[in-house]
Amino acid sequence: MSSLVLKLSSVYDWVMSQKLFAATADDPVQDPAMLRIDNPPVTLREMALERLRNAIIAGIFRPGQRLVERALCDQLGVSRSVIREVLRHLEAEGLVEMAPKQGPIVALIAWHQARQIYDIRIALETTAVADCARGADPDTKEKLRTVLEDLDRNSRKNDALTILAATNAFYETIFLSGGHEIAWDIVKRLNGRISRLRVMTLATANRTISGPANMRAIFDAILRNDPDAATAACRAHITEAARIAEGLLSPETPATIA
Amino acid sequence: MSSLVLKLSSVYDWVMSQKLFAATADDPVQDPAMLRIDNPPVTLREMALERLRNAIIAGIFRPGQRLVERALCDQLGVSRSVIREVLRHLEAEGLVEMAPKQGPIVALIAWHQARQIYDIRIALETTAVADCARGADPDTKEKLRTVLEDLDRNSRKNDALTILAATNAFYETIFLSGGHEIAWDIVKRLNGRISRLRVMTLATANRTISGPANMRAIFDAILRNDPDAATAACRAHITEAARIAEGLLSPETPATIA
DNA sequence: TTCCGTATGTTGGTATACCATCATATCAAG
DNA sequence: CTTGATATGATGGTATACCAACATACGGAA
Structure with a gap:
């Protein structure tokens, strides 16, 4: 070093x-x-x-x-x-x-903080995906399709940082299509604070499977213009990530991840 | 200057x-x-x-x-x-x-940004007040009561900054009682960006009446441990503030408040 | 009168110098 | 061996110096 x-x-x-x-x-x-x-x-x-x-x-x-x-x-x-x-x-x-x-x-991150971050992401991202599902234009849908294809390609290589970038692109498209630039800024910042957790979470074997699956569920719901389904899928996506993260972080020393 | x-x-x-x-x-x-x-x-x-x-x-x-x-x-x-x-x-x-x-x-603030900020506040604050209503301890309830009394006293004097501080104290108590420090940080920061709007909004005559009324409705719902009512009242509070702000900001030049 | 070039002053970008403080090591006394 | 005091090195806090770039004003030429 x-x-x-x-x-x-x-x-x-x-x-x-x-x-x-x-x-x-x-x-x-x-x-x-x-x-x-x-x-x-x-x-x-x-x-x-x-x-x-x-x-x-x-x-x-x-x-x-x-x-x-x-x-x-x-x-x-x-x-x-x-x-x-x-x-x-x-x-x-x-x-x-x-x-x-x-x-x-x-900065150190404690689980009780990480949990709050996941909760906030649920609040903001479900709102964004619902809005996107309500009024997504064809361009947005096409873009999301492309991003998901990239993700599928990269998820096999298991390169955590690449997958993370694709996931970011997916949500960025959703947020910006609905005019939620400020919310996206917040989510980006929050994601930075739990970036280690996200990488570790992605390294979990089943995450590389179910993560993309959840995102595809969100995508399908958007394609069908089904806000409720999109919200549910998004909530499932983040909740699952949070659960995995908790397993990784919670047993650690009382407040930090080193 | x-x-x-x-x-x-x-x-x-x-x-x-x-x-x-x-x-x-x-x-x-x-x-x-x-x-x-x-x-x-x-x-x-x-x-x-x-x-x-x-x-x-x-x-x-x-x-x-x-x-x-x-x-x-x-x-x-x-x-x-x-x-x-x-x-x-x-x-x-x-x-x-x-x-x-x-x-x-x-920083300049455009209405389409201010609107996003109010939307995010709705997402975060409704979550917080609902959590607070679910499990508020007596200390929190007492503290909220005190803050509301301060607010009533000060709202008659019509000192915008003082009222703003009391409003902040009200929500801070709610956020922190539920362990939402990070969400409160975000809301604080967002409020800073629309501080001018908030002051102008408070200067509106009916705002000094209905604002405290809405907050009292939130407080009552918390006292009754009624998360749904608290959520509704909170949403009403912010929505109304946003509506007033829109009236103040929207007719202005295309994107800024000077 | 208009246009262009020059000069000048202001501003932000960058680097460096100086200082108080704190952590650590060393050493002496008990 | 433990404790405490002193010395020293490293670190962050603060101030200042220098520079390139831009904006503006001014003046002369067409």
Whole structure:
């Protein structure tokens, strides 16, 4: 770990690949603002933020691990100003905590918190899928179909991070189709906080089977424009994930996952 | 506005009054960790964060207004490092946006976003009040009664910020009694983003009447341990607030409230 | 009068320097 | 062997310096 390096030199392509700009660019057909030159002022801070966030979510930095500022400076190749501003952002996101007298550490997650997160996801995601089932346009349905195909392909390879990305794409499509950008922001943030749990959950054998099955049930309900069925399937999906997560986390020490 | 000064000198008492530490100190009876000395490292950054956040929520800085870093340095009496880290935090909270080529501005709120926020609040708050109604202990009920009394007293004075604080205390009690700390964090943050709307909504005459009435209906339902009635009353409370807010915001220019 | 180029001042982005504090190690006294 | 005091190294908190880029104002030329 001491040799970990996350250099930012020549990461422009990487940044571009992260569709950082999806939030600002709408459908080119409808949005004349698409003509904007939009030379994106990719700042060091933004790059470092994405890097560090991904590193934490991917588990490169373990929960509870100290994030020594000067060490991060070396690893990322930027100054402390940048690192500290990034840490403030991640702190507000809940991914980093400030341990008293110690400085920043990767946030710990207790089961009673994870459970709340799953509950909130149920509340927000069931609303979103129901809305989507009520009025999904053909484009959305087609997109969901494509995402599910990707998921099926990838679920066989059992690459947790890839599956996670596909799952995110699935729900992102649902949320955004119903105009729930803010709710999606919240869910994204919450998912970041339980990312380790999600990876561990996916590693569970039966999860790679029933997870996609549940999502297909949601998809079918949306195709049939059946909000109630979609809600039920969504609730089942998250509830099951939460149950698996509880089995993984609950027996651990009283409040943390290391 | 140019003479605005938010000096931090000798604000220790103010900070203490903000119950910054409520999150770290639990019930002293149950929590032996309460014995900790806990010399709170009140950092300049934390003070500046609270100050600036409150200033934005209170409307001292208007939506869309530029937050020039060096000017804030003068107004708050701290260096740019502190200001910039605070701005990062507020940016992650959604209270501040980074305008391209311009720097930070107070976040604008469009009605289609405000509407989403009210919808999310309905999802989260109905869940919380239902849980509270299911298993509220006498202490919680007593606390709610006290808060409602405060509200009645203050609602006559028509001081929007005070009423807002009492309303927050009401819901905070409900959320925390059911162990929904994370949901309450989310709601708090969302409320910050629509704080102007909330103040304007409260200024509406009939709101000062029906708002407390709705909250009393929620309270009564909790007293009777009637989750369904509590849910309905809560939904009515938020829906009504949203309707008033829509009337205030919707006729405005296409996407912002200034 | 209009248009264009230059100069200037403001702003955010970045890096670095300094300081108080805390944790740890070392060592001496009991 | 244990306890306590001192020294030292590391860490976060804070302030400041420097720079590139942008916006604006001004002035001259067509």
